[in-house]
Structure formats: structure tokens, C-alpha cells
Amino acid sequence: xxxxxxxxxxxxxxxxxxxxxxxxxxxxxxxxxxxxxxxxxxxxxxxxxxxxxxxxxxxxxxxxxxxxxxxxxxxxxxxxxxxxxxxxxxxxxxxxxxxxxxxxxxxxxxxxxxxxxxxxxxxxxxxxxxxxxxxxxxxxxx
Amino acid sequence: xxxxxxxxxxxxxxxxxxxxxxxxxxxxxxxxxxxxxxxxxxxxxxxxxxxxxxxxxxxxxxxxxxxxxxxxxxxxxxxxxxxxxxxxxxxxxxxxxxxxxxxxxxxxxxxxxxxxxxxxxxxxxxxxxxxxxxxxxxxxxxxxxxxxxxxxxxxxxxxxxxxxxxxxxxxxxxxxxxxxxxxxxxxxxxxxxxxxxxxxxxxxxxxxxxxxxxxxxxxxxxxxxxxxxxxxxxxxxxxxxxxxxxxxxxxxxxxxxxxxxxxxxxxxxxxxxxxxxxxxxxxxxxxxxxxxxxxxxxxxxxxxxxxxxxxxxxxxxxxxxxxxxxxxxxxxxxxxxxxxxxxxxxxxxxxxxxxxxxxxxxxxxxxxxxxxxxxxxxxxxxxxxxxxxxxxxxxxxxxxxxxxxxxxxxxxxxxxxxxxxxxxxxxxx
Numbered sequence: 001x002x003x004x005x006x007x008x009x010x011x012x013x014x015x016x017x018x019x020x021x022x023x024x025x026x027x028x029x030x031x032x033x034x035x036x037x038x039x040x041x042x043x044x045x046x047x048x049x050x051x052x053x054x055x056x057x058x059x060x061x062x063x064x065x066x067x068x069x070x071x072x073x074x075x076x077x078x079x080x081x082x083x084x085x086x087x088x089x090x091x092x093x094x095x096x097x098x099x100x101x102x103x104x105x106x107x108x109x110x111x112x113x114x115x116x117x118x119x120x121x122x123x124x125x126x127x128x129x130x131x132x133x134x135x136x137x138x139x140x141x142x
Numbered sequence: 143x144x145x146x147x148x149x150x151x152x153x154x155x156x157x158x159x160x161x162x163x164x165x166x167x168x169x170x171x172x173x174x175x176x177x178x179x180x181x182x183x184x185x186x187x188x189x190x191x192x193x194x195x196x197x198x199x200x201x202x203x204x205x206x207x208x209x210x211x212x213x214x215x216x217x218x219x220x221x222x223x224x225x226x227x228x229x230x231x232x233x234x235x236x237x238x239x240x241x242x243x244x245x246x247x248x249x250x251x252x253x254x255x256x257x258x259x260x261x262x263x264x265x266x267x268x269x270x271x272x273x274x275x276x277x278x279x280x281x282x283x284x285x286x287x288x289x290x291x292x293x294x295x296x297x298x299x300x301x302x303x304x305x306x307x308x309x310x311x312x313x314x315x316x317x318x319x320x321x322x323x324x325x326x327x328x329x330x331x332x333x334x335x336x337x338x339x340x341x342x343x344x345x346x347x348x349x350x351x352x353x354x355x356x357x358x359x360x361x362x363x364x365x366x367x368x369x370x371x372x373x374x375x376x377x378x379x380x381x382x383x384x385x386x387x388x389x390x391x392x393x394x395x396x397x398x399x400x401x402x403x404x405x406x407x408x409x410x411x412x413x414x415x416x417x418x419x420x421x422x423x424x425x426x427x428x429x430x431x432x433x434x435x436x437x438x439x440x441x442x443x444x445x446x447x448x449x450x451x452x453x454x455x456x457x458x459x460x461x462x463x464x465x466x467x468x469x470x471x472x473x474x475x476x477x478x479x480x481x482x483x484x485x486x487x488x489x490x491x492x493x494x495x496x497x498x499x500x501x502x503x504x505x506x507x508x509x510x511x512x513x514x515x516x517x518x519x520x521x522x523x524x525x526x527x528x529x530x531x532x533x534x535x536x537x538x539x540x541x542x543x544x545x546x547x548x549x550x551x552x553x554x555x556x557x558x559x560x561x562x563x564x565x566x567x568x569x570x571x
Contacts, residue, residue, distance in 0.1 A: 040549070065519075068520075
């Protein structure tokens, strides 16, 4: 079970670098980061090795951060891996509202992070399909 | 220079006769007003001279709000044939009631005013102000019809249509806000028209918002017409309280219908002509809802000298500003308090907001920055967009104009030690 932090920021210079420095100062390692831009404001999704601490640190620094459960599907780092996973999900009517991927171990392991509408059902579908999901341990340093 | 008078006798009435007329009408007004719950017991039944006015307490906007809806009605409701109400929910709305007699008098004042500037039966008047509860629309409409001019109830907005109406029906007189007149000008070229040379416009009535002499001249040059300033407020009917004559040097305030005083907004001291102060007005011929010594909140100067046009009703200067925090945006009056009420009523909103006003392409633009409440942020766009829409919709219902709303991070707006600065008005004029 993976946990993502979403931060609400105004679209002005320096917000991203401030967040990055704040996390760095608390020795938090960012595994993945994406930004969704809505003009005047944006949402920054951050996946770190310590989601609890991340939320605590960001909130303390005055940021508006929210925690959300996401599914991290483990894939092989090879061509076709993403296609296999997404075709399977599509075939089982899993509705994905946001997705992004990153490499966990080069040449070996990649992760597809999914934000879904029905978390419990999606998790069941993923496990039934024989896929492994990301644990906190795996998000830690290797 | 002698103008042509709608009502020569009253417009050029000698001062002593005017003062006698005022005293007589004031006493009639006191007799009627005493029937309203608000004035009962607060005002004398009779005064022997106009000096006694200073002993009668002021009536304020707060009084009007507090007596909403029927507290200031002085006649049975069946005699009322029209009401005009301001925007606003409980606690901020005001209302003015009119009998047939009141509407008739209001119409006379507007007709008298329009006639003074040169409007005649053969004119074609395009009324480009909002109709509905806004008094500027219907007020001018009735006045124009009373003169017998062809009256086009165009209302506001829809620029292409405004231009086509002017062209197709050869409008000669318009009523418009100065900012809209400037905003509209470049659009004529798109319709292949040069308003100066190819339209028949002779007269423009500019109102509903403050503007400078420079702006007036610019509009006159661009459109090739004479632009006249006027003053009105819904508490005193609407338009037709004061109007410029062809001298265009101050607005004649019709003293047969209003007693005009000026006070120092802070000290309350009554001022002499020539001193700048808050205008205080008393209705002299209103039956439905007379109002006595109303603090208008508008700051101006009463001119002491006689006008060469021959009219004996004193002139007031342009309105210099407000004695309270009322804002005028796109010709609509609103108070920051109204915005605050709406915003703070929405739980997902944080504790701080800022109202920024600027002029974009000659039109007023209002941007309200609202801090989100950190505990209600759950990381979804839909939620934020939904919140933003809710704020905009609720505000639009309250203040009648559509503001831009920007969601900002909690704690990002400036905080002050003392009184919060809620409004930043970047318009320069």
C-alpha cells in the first residue's frame, strides 16, 4: 500500500524549489514527483520514502498537503510491461484518474502509480492478475 | 446664455420663494413620514423654519438596512406600485417604495433634466443601462418617454447589438457608463463605422460611476457629442436628483424636491456652500417612503454662485468620493462586507481574502483572492474547481456582478497588525 502526498500550490516561482529544499532538510528521499498545472494553481504529487514524515514536515512549513492512498503496481523494466498492465486494468474496468511511472531498480523493476476511484476493488483486481503492489519497504532506499 | 426650460417657473424660481416652498413641503413630508414605524416619534410634526432641520437626527444606510423590509413605509402597501431594492442578503439589502404620485414626480425630474440638456420629442434615445431593480434603467426610460422621445430599452451589454441599434435606428441620445463608452469605441471599427462621422449621436448621459473631466472630454471627442454628468441614488428615487445644464459646470440639484445640506463626515458639523462635505438629502414630495436628512455617503461641494443658465437651484460639484467603504464596480454599488459575508459562509474557505480591483480595457475587473482552509484540502482538482465555482456563484447572487476568484495558499495573503486591508483598488483616475 503506497501513500502519496498532494500539495496545493499557487503558480508562482519558487514553490517547487521550496518544497524540495524543505524535504531535503528533513532527509527525505523523493522517489517520484509530478505536477498538474491548472493555470493559477497546481497540484504537486510527491512519492517519498517516508510519506508520514513528508506530510508532517510539509504541514509544519505551512503547505497545504493531503495524503492519498495510491496503488503502486510493480512491473519489469522492459518494453511491453506497461502495455500488459494497462491492458489488463482496462479489461477489468478499473477507472484510473491519474497515473505516473518511475524506475525503482534500473533494468529490473519499474512502478506504475495509480490513483483510482474505487481503491479496494482496484487493489483486488491487481492482485488477482498476479501483479505485486508496492510496499513501503520497497520505497525505501536500496 | 438662456436655456430652454421644461418648467420655466420652477427652474428659475426666486430663492425666497423656493425656500418658502421647501418649508411648506417639508411640513407636509413630516406629516406623512410620522406614519412610518421608523420615523414615528423621532421627528417633529411641524417646523416653523428650515433651521429646525438641524435638530432632526440623520437617517443612515444602516437605518435603511435595519428597517428592511417595511419599516420605513409611510402609506398602506396597496398604494405602492413599484419598489426598487438593492442587492444583498439579510442584513445588507435596502428597499425604496413608490406610489403612483412618486413615480410621476420622479419621471418629471428626469424629463426636466434631460430636456435641460437639449433632448426633444424628435430624439431617439438608446438606454444602455441595466433595467430591472437598478433605478438607472427605468428612471431614464420613463423620463425619455415623458418628453416624447423614441425610447429604445437596450439595457446594458451585448456590444455588437448596441452598435447595430445605434446604426439602424439612428440613435441621437445615449445613456451609458463612461467605462462602457470607452470599452465600446474600438468595436465600431469592426462594424465598419466611425461613430463621429457616421452616426447621429448628439448627447450622452454618463453616470453610475465616478469619472474625470478628462474622460468626459475624451468620450466627447471620440463620439462627436456632448456628454453630461448627472447624480442620483435609489434612496432619492434614482437618476434625476442633480444634472448638468448646458454650462457643464456643476450639476443643478432640484431643490423643489430635495433639501440639500452638506456635513463634515467625521465631525458631523454642517457646512456652508463652498466647503467639501458629505451630501445630506431630504425628500420633499415623496409619499410612499419619505426620507429625512439622509446621509448619502457621497462627498462633494455645493457651489455658492448663481449659474449663467438662469436656473436658481444650486449646483453641486462632481462627486469626489465616499465617506464610507462603498465600492462602485461596473456601475454597481457594493460593500466589501457583502463579499466577506458570502466568503466566510463557505466552510472550505480559509481565514483571509483580498479584493483586487483594476481596469482592463477600460472595464472594471474584480479579482477576489481567497485562501483555502488547509483542513478541507483533499488533494483533488474537482474539489478545488467545485469550491471556486461555488464561491463565484454565491458572490454573483449577492453582488450581481461576476467576479474572478483565485484560490491561494493558506497564509499567503498579507496579514496586518491592525485593521485588515481587504481592498486594493488599482484603478487610477
